[in-house]
Amino acid sequence: MSQAVDLVRGALQLRDAQLLGAELAKLNHVLLDAQQRLFSLGAELLALQEQHFKAREELREMRETLAERSRYTLVEIGQGQMAYRSNNAPVLGAAIEPVLAQPQHYLCQQCWDIRGAKSILVLHLDAADGPVAICRNCRDGWMRADLIAR
Ligand SMILES: [Zn+2]
Incomplete structure (x- = not known):
């Protein structure tokens, strides 16, 4: 009897391990996707920061030019x-x-x-x-x- 229980227990553990493995694979895939998206967003953020910096610099130069022009x-x-x-x-x-x-x-x-x-x-x-x-x-x-x- 206990041998049968051990066999059932072993079968259940095997099934649980297979299910867990499949779920872990899905979770891993989701994490990789999120990581890729994060890298992509980081690159977009960097590009936007560069654009923002350039725009601020242009604005500063234009204000200086305008102020300079107003003196003539x-x-x-x-x-x-x-x-x-x-x-x-x-x-x-x-x-x-x-x-x-x-x-x-x-x-x-x-x-x-x-x-x-x-x-x-x-x-x-x-x-x-x-x-x-x-x-x-x-x-x-x-x-x-x-x-x-x-
Ligand atoms: Zn000249």
Whole structure:
């Protein structure tokens, strides 16, 4: 009798072990899928973080550019000759006599708009042939600056 019970017990254990093995295989498969998904999400997160970083950097640069541009006004310095004139705002906190943040100057419009380079125009307002402005970065010659002299 006890031999029969042992045989039944053994058969049950064998069946339980086979069932357990099959369930463990399923569980293992689910875990592998979850792990793969996790790796995939990690890669997506990294890509999104890089995009976010680049977008923030672009935004910061655009704000700087906008702030820089707001310190200048596009003006005509001679007939058909354009330049950026500095907007001279007084320094905050200057007590009685307002102090200018920087001396009045003109930037070459072509250098700034086309090359993104700030190039201060050299003015020769007392030139024999009339006022001229020279950009040493982009022009061999000069441009008329009659309108500055007025
Ligand atoms: Zn220039």
